[in-house]
Amino acid sequence: MNSIKNLISLPFRGQGVLFLLLFSFTMSAQNYPSGKSILDKVDRNMSSKTRIMTSKMEIQGGRSVRTLESKSWIEGEQKAYTEYLSPAREKGTKMLKLENQLWIFSPSTDRVMQISGHMLRQSVMGSDMSYEDMMSDSPLLERYKAEVTSEEMIEDRRCWVVTLTAIKENVNYHSQKIWVDQERFVPLKMDLFAKSGKLLKRTTLGNVQKMQGRWFPMEMTYKDMLKEGKGTKMTVVSIQFDGAIPAGVFNKSNLK
Amino acid sequence: MIMNNIDETNSTPPLGVGGKNIKNESNFKSPLGVGGSFLFKGLIRDKSRSLLPIIVVTVGVMMTVFLEAYMSGIFSDSIESTARFSSGHVKVMTTAYRENLSQMPNDYAMLEVDNTLEMLRTDFPDMIWTDRIQFGGLLDAPDSLGNTRSQGNVLGMGIHLLNSSDEIQRMDLQTKLIEGDFPQKQGEALITKELARKMKLVVGDQVTLMSASMYGEMAMYNFRISGLLHFGTEALDRGMIVADINDVRFALNMENAAGEILGFFSDSPYDNSRAEALAANFNSKNTDTQDKFSLTMAPMSGVGGMDFMIAYSENAQFLVIFIFIIAMSVVLWNTGLVGGLRRYGEFGLRLAIGESKHEIYRSLIIEALFTGLVGSFIGTAVGLFFSWLMQKYGIDVSGMMQNTQMMLPTVFRSQISTTTYWIGIIPGVLSTVIGAMLAGVGIYKRQTASLFKELEN
Amino acid sequence: MNNIGKTNSYSPLGAGGNNIKKTNIDSPSGLGGKGGLFLFKTAFKSLIGNGLKTWLNVSVLSVSFVLIILLQGVLKGWSEQAVEDTVRWEIADGQYWQEGYDPYDPFSLDSSAVAIPARLQGDVNSQNLEPVLISQASIYPGGRMMGVLLRGIRPDQKLLKIPTELLVVNDNESEIPVILGAYMARQTGLKLNDVLTLRWRDKNGTFEAADIRVAGIFKTSVPSVDNGSLWLPLDKLQSMTLRENAAHLLIKSPEIEAKQVTGWSFKSVEDLTASTMLLVKTKSMGTSLLYVIFLLLAMLAIFDTQTLSIFRRQREIGTLVAMGMTPRQVMWHFTLEGTFNALLSFVVGAVWGTPLLWYLSNKGISFNMDASEIGVAMGDTMYASVTPGLVFGTMLFIIVITAVVSYLPARKIAKMNPTEAIRGKAI
Known part of the structure; x- marks a missing residue:
């Protein structure tokens, strides 16, 4: 179940969260730079008007690890289209997200299914993942105040720790922490917390490479901290920033 | 010979000490060896008296057999349906x-x-x-x-x-x-x-x-x-x-x-x-x-949960059948007893004619055994037939259950097992024989004359 | 073996002409006045005179009699207990349900958690209504996620047997106290004082997690308060989910009357226990064939004895008729004699059945098990519930069918030719 979430959400989430950092505003702490300024710099690395990306995802099953390959076309934060390339079973499965709507097409069933209404809010077949989790949130800094709270080392990289605290009620996580590389301005770790302060989810990013004039993490591992297991690992195979995407891509008729 | 006598006797009441009976009573030549066929003949010919014990044994055995199958059926039903589902x-x-x-x-x-x-x-x-x-x-x-x-x-x-x-x-x-x-x-x-x-x-x-x-x-x-x-x-x-x-x-x-x-x-x-x-x-x-x-x-x-159901049904089923067999045995014992008692007069006559008490007692037991076996056999057969019907068709009470919200067995069925085949013999043969044995004790206790007097009643 | 002699000595024949004279021959039924009493006495004496045979029949009939009461009683006791347990653990005197609440649909929980209506707030304050708020959550026993239902209830509630007093929060305690049923504890492997992480979402969908501590494990026979549920303080759950003063259910105490409240519907105890009653109904239908078989057995014994005794006593019958009794009167005599079997069986049944029923009613049959997983409220001790109505009803039933069975062979008497009968040749 967990991996369903990963399957659907990772291409968006990996994207979405980072994207949203764009809209930060200044909440300066004494000696540290302001949260907004850090997140702005992160955005220069991470965000682009469009991106076309091929990635691989490793899903930890009960017995084995399975790898899924997909190609995504993303424009801004409201539009995303993903097509699965392998394995054979998943080939041709497509997903389209337009604002708050999510459609899935499966070639084996020749059906376009919408995940909507209260289904969005509910967990996917008893998993901890709600369909809502896959959807785009409103800009991060509209919902959170950002503050640099400390400096920490991750591996051998010195990081700013940016703490995000919810200023609105309707957020999935009350607070988040982002470790941002002080030199490259790439996030290396993101933790999601409950209001009680309990760590719920952790995303770690790695294999940061310089490409097309920016630093970009090519690996990302997403883990539900309350569950056992190693989490799900996503690897970027290729990525193209600000390429042209034909308008027809983000159309429902493109699913079938 | 002895058996022959008994059977012929049974064909008419002891009260009617008619000449026909006396004639048959006087037939002393039949040895024990051929008794079986005579006894069987007797059982068939006998309209009013041997028939009743056999009917009673048959009905009793049939009920025992049917009950056993039915109890297995209803008790295993809830367990089996969970197993199957x-x-x-x-x-x-x-x-x-x-x-x-x-x-x-x-x-x-x-x-x-x-x-x-x-x-x-x-x-x-x-x-x-x-x-x-x-x-x-x-x-x-x-x-x-x-x-x-x-x-x-x-x-x-x-x-x-x-x-x-x-x-x-x-x-x-x-x-x-x-x-x-x-x-x-x-x-x-x-x-x-x-x-x-x-x-x-x-x-x-x-x-x-x-x-x-x-x-x-x-x-x-x-x-x-x-x-x-x-x-x-x-x-x-x-x-x-x-x-x-x-x-x-x-x-x-x-x-x-x-x-x-x-x-x-x-x-x-x-x-x-x-x-x-x-x-x-x-x-x-x-x-x-x-x-x-x-x-x-x-x-x-x-x-989860089935351990109790299993233990419960095993015990309850055993208990009910145990009680029933005891009760059934009592009834059949009574039948054997009644069958023996009512013939004291006849025994008196036979003693007077010269049979030994021993022979009479033995004939009584053998007859009871025969009655029991025949009754058990027919009873088991009939009981199995009804159980089979009940196993195949069951009683459907779903019509009586409106708005059923639970998965309940609404068809009660029997279940025939190996036990069903032999269970009827316990009350059918044992009880009948024990009843006859007890009744026959009176033969030894009484004087020929007093037994003979019973004839007049 | 003396009984044959005795039979005759108590029979009307041996009772002398005196009695016969007194008999009102004009009375067609033979049951009226002194004639009736006479029949009654002689029939009784004649039956007792049958000795062992009678007692065997009577003992079988008494087994059937006691067994019917016993099985009915256990079944009735079981259903009463099931209902009583449900009342004590779950529903008290009925529940108000928020309109959208559907116990089988966890998705209905979000939309049906609404504020307690003002009209009922007074009763809630006076503890005549106990609100229950329900919310989905997850726990992680063994690192695997498991969905649970959180049920918030006031720790000081008095309506239900759930040991909610264990939920009183210590100020210095950081964990949220929860209590759960024994079955749930087994399913999750949780033990007393275990601390584990609970994750839920508040009304806005924000994930929240906190540590909970198992403050108590209770044993209940009511599955719906056990299976899949964690109970915690109502105010805690309300604040955890940001649903101030909200509830799905309001459990009513018998002290107050149910009212009409918009948006809420009242479910009576009868409504809420209908399925249990249905189960009992099915069970009793299944066992009724058992009674029939047992009764048939007893009836077989009586029929057998009746037929033989009528056959044996033809001369007696013939003589009675010759002396002036109508065949009908003699027939009633024999019917009555057979029916007395039933009365004697009540006496015998009472002798051995009363202690047994007393024991089952007061001590119960104990099963070492946890039946909550079967899905029906069922205690691990079953008590019989024997009411006078049950006893007398069963008695009446047995008397009637014994009379019928005694009457059937006795009908022959009415058709007998007295002369033939005296000669013993009527049948």
Whole structure:
């Protein structure tokens, strides 16, 4: 179940969260730079008007690890289209997200299914993942105040720790922490917390490479901290920033 | 000879000491050896007196036999229906699956099920083995454009539906199918009527199942609804889909895998000690506590809740039958007693003619034995016949049960077992003979004259 | 073996002409006035005179009699207990349900958690209504996620037997106290004082997690308060989910009357226990065939004895008729004699059945088990519930059918030719 979430959400989430950092505003702490300024710099690395990306995802099953390959076309934060390339079973499965709507097409069933209404809010077949989790949130800094709270080392990289605290009620996580590389301005770790302060989810990013004039993490591992297991690992195979995407891509008729 | 006498005597009441009887009484030549046939003749000829004991024994034995089968039937019914529907008499699964049984954890499903099935069938040839998959998911109904029109959560079951009606019979799906047909080909499934109503589906409609594959990916599969089921259990009726296991395998990417393999005793209903022994034997060979994918076998009593039901029904059934047999024995004993007592007059006469008390007593016992055997035989046959009817057709009380919300056995059935065949003999023969033996004691106690006097009464 | 002699000595024949004279021959039924009393006495004496045979019949009939009461009693006791347990653990004197609440649909919980209506707030404050708020959550026993239902209830509630006093929060305690049923504890492997992480979402969908501590494990026979549920303080759950003063259910005390409240519907005890009653109804239908078989057995014995005794006593019958009794009167005599079997069986049954029933009613039959997983409220001790109505009803029933069975062979008497009968050749 967990991996369903990963399957659907990772291409968006990996994207979405980072994207949203764009809209930060200044909440300066004494000696540290302001949260907004850090997140702005992160955005220069991470965000682009469009991106076309091929990635691989490793899903930890009960017995084995399975790898899924997909190609995504993303424009801004409201539009995303993903097509699965392998394995054979998943080939041709497509997903389209337009604002708050999510459609899935499966070639084996020749059906376009919408995940909507209260289904969005509910967990996917008893998993901890709600369909809502896959959807785009409103800009991060509209919902959170950002503050640099400390400096920490991750591996051998010195990081700013940016703490995000919810200023609105309707957020999935009350607070988040982002470790941002002080030199490259790439996030290396993101933790999601409950209001009680309990760590719920952790995303770690790695294999940061310089490409097309920016630093970009090519690996990302997403883990539900309350569950056992190693989490799900996503690897970027290729990525193209600000390429042209034909308008027809983000159309429902493109699913079938 | 002696028997001959007795039988002839029986053909007319002792009160009517008519010449005809006396004539027969005077026939002393018949030796014991040919007694059987005479006795039998006597039993057949006898209209008014030997017939009654036989009828009583027959009816009594018939009731015993019928009760035994009926009790087995109603007591095993709730147990068997659970076994057939979900737990099996034993169930084979992986250790991790068993630990998380309530969550239908197909990520812990067994692989290479055909090998496992073959092994089970070789090692336990007196069991019937069948593989099943239980799963959860979301059912999605399309509109005319193929877009989502309605959705509903479902519990799913993949069983052998195509090319075999074993599982249909085992799960008694025939009676639960209230509309449409069973799947005839791949890609067809049954859903519950209540779910169909909620999702505005009718037989023939296409639906898509969204679930998680055994490896955790999203799984989607189309089914055509071939029929609608009604279980009478709200939990099941509100969202259940039943499809052929191979369809489910395909849908959930579980090729040659299954969540569980159910085993049933081919020759008997649930037998707890046998199931436990079987499981212990299997587990000692196959279960490795370190390996969560090693196989484990759970007897039905090891699956939640059923331990009590099993113990309860075993005890209650024994108790009721025990009481009944005691009571039945008393009645038949009484019959034997009455049969003996009423003939004191005749015995007096026979003693007067010169038979020894010993011979008379023996003839009385042998006659009782004959009555008991004939009665038991007929009674068992008739009882088995009625039990068979009751096993086949049952009494359907569903008409009396309005708005059933639970999955209850609404048809009461009997169940014939090996016990059913011999149980009637206990009251039928033993009691009749004991009754006659007790009655016959009077022969020794009394004087010939006083016995003879009874004749006049 | 003396009984044959005795039979005759108590028979009307041996009772002398005195009695016969007194008999009102004009009375067609033979049951009225002194004649009736006469029949009554002689029939009784004649039956007792049958000795062992009679007692054997009577003992069988008494087994049937006691067994019917016993099985009915256990079944009745079981159903009463099931209902009583449900009342004590779950529903008290009925429940108000929020309109959208559907116990089988966890998705209905979000939309049906609404503020307690003002009209009922007074009763809530006076503890005549106990609000229950329900919310979905997850726990992670063994690292695997498991869905649970959180049920918030006031720790000081008095309406239900759930040991909610264990939920009183210590100020210095950081964990949220929860209590759960024994079955749930077994399912999750949780033990007393275990601390584990709970994750839920508040009304806005924000994930929240906190540690909970198992403050108590209770044993209940009512599955719906056990299976899949964690109970915790209502105010805690309300604040955890940001649903101030909200509830799905309001459990009513018998002290107050149910009212009409918009948006809420009241479910009476009868409504809420209908399925249990249905189960009992089915069970009793299943066992009724058992009574029939047992009664048939007793009737077989009586029929057998009746037929033989009428056959044996033809001369007596003939003589009675010759002396002026109508065949009908003699027939009634024999019917009555057979029917007395029933009365004697009541006496015998009372002798051995009363202690047994007393024991079952007060001590019960104990089963070492946890039946909550069967899905029906069922205690591990079953008590019989024997009421006078049950006893007298069963008695009346047995008398009637014994009379019928005694009457059937006795009908022959009415058709007998007295002369033939005296000669013993009527049948």
